[in-house]
Amino acid sequence: MKRGSIVNIFFKKLQKQQDKLSRLEQQVLAYIIDHPEEIAKSRIDDVAKKIYVSTATISRTSKALGYSGFQELKYTLIHHLEEEQHTTYEPSQNFTQLTTRIQNEMSKTLQAIQPEKLELGARLLANSQRVEFFGVGSSYTCCFEAARKLTFAGRISSAREDWDELRIVANHLTSDDVAILVSYSGETILPLEYVAILKERNVPIIAVVGSKNSPLEKSATLVFHVNVSNGYYGNIDMSSRIPMHLVLELLILHYIETYVEI
Structure with missing residues (x-):
């Protein structure tokens, strides 16, 4: 076949x-x-x-x-x-095709966001002692930027790149903290390992994932789905992470507008 x-x-x-x-x-x-x-x-x-x-x-x-x-x-x-079986795009230098794909991903991601979920996510952030982001590979950049913005908003927050350090952090978080996991597939081995530790320690988990019905979302307290088209240039994964940035941006903005005095 x-x-x-x-x-x-x-x-x-x-x-x-x-x-x-x-x-x-x-x-x-x-x-x-x-x-x-x-x-x-x-x-x-x-x-x-x-x-x-x-x-x-x-x-x-x-x-x-x-x-x-x-x-x-x-x-x-x-x-x-x-x-x-899902739609896969071929990366193109054509500006119109590229912008159309990204606009479609952003539009579908926005349509899937429910206001009550943004409110719950903002409330979890507001009630937490600290916020830790977990993302490996391409997802790490989303985590780093979001953690930086939360820190400037006055919330203790970190995004760590070292896999062993993430494991140690997961083992020290408590139910007073919040973990935000970002994963395109929701089935990558390391994030699943971290989520198992976090769940055992009763840590509230916010998941931002690109696939539905994944093992990651089944263990999460709150799930945001993003729309991402599979894209490969040879063996290089060219799938966009822009929708993930968008969801995290909206979550942080809702937290700031609702709970932070500026």
């Missing part, structure tokens, strides 16, 4: 881990790449019987590829297969 760039890029990332795998684990990986639709519908026992390995081997393979287990690997695969 012919596959698109999104799934192929996902498989290329998995293949980069191939040298770490044993012969049997490489066999499991090869089967996953050759039969993605079947894997998406199968239980671990079914896959084990198909390729004549143990379920433990499949679990070890999943962990060696960077996942907590087969279920997380399968969910990520399903997500990428679903994303392949």
Whole structure:
């Protein structure tokens, strides 16, 4: 079956881990790449019987590829297969095409924002001792800018780039604080690890995500969905983060207008 760039890029990332795998684990990986639709519908026992390995081997393979287990690997695969069906734009130097795409993303994002959610988000910020932003990769820039603005508004706020530092911070936040997680997919491993820690510590979580029904939003106190079109130039992810900046900007402005005396 012919596959698109999104799934192929996902498989290329998995293949980069191939040298770490044993012969049997490489066999499991090869089967996953050759039969993605079947894997998406199968239980671990079914896959084990198909390729004549143990379920433990499949679990070890999943962990060696960077996942907590087969279920997380399968969910990520399903997500990428679903994303392949969504609208994908080809990056263009044509100014009109570029501005039209961005305007559509902004318009759809604004339409999805509910005033009561902005009010709840502003109230969470106002009642917090401190606000910590969690975003990795391209999402970090959104977090850095938002944290800077909140700091100038008088709210103790930080956005940290180091992954280990984010993990330590998550383990020290309390129910008196607020965590804001920004993620395009809502299923990236590190943010999910942080959100699991935060949830266990009863920290209120505001999530800004580009995909619906993701594991991240299921653990969040408040969710803002943004509309982002998948865009790749070769293997480079050119998807915009402008809608995420927009949502954070509106949230902070609502907080300032409602709770800050200037």
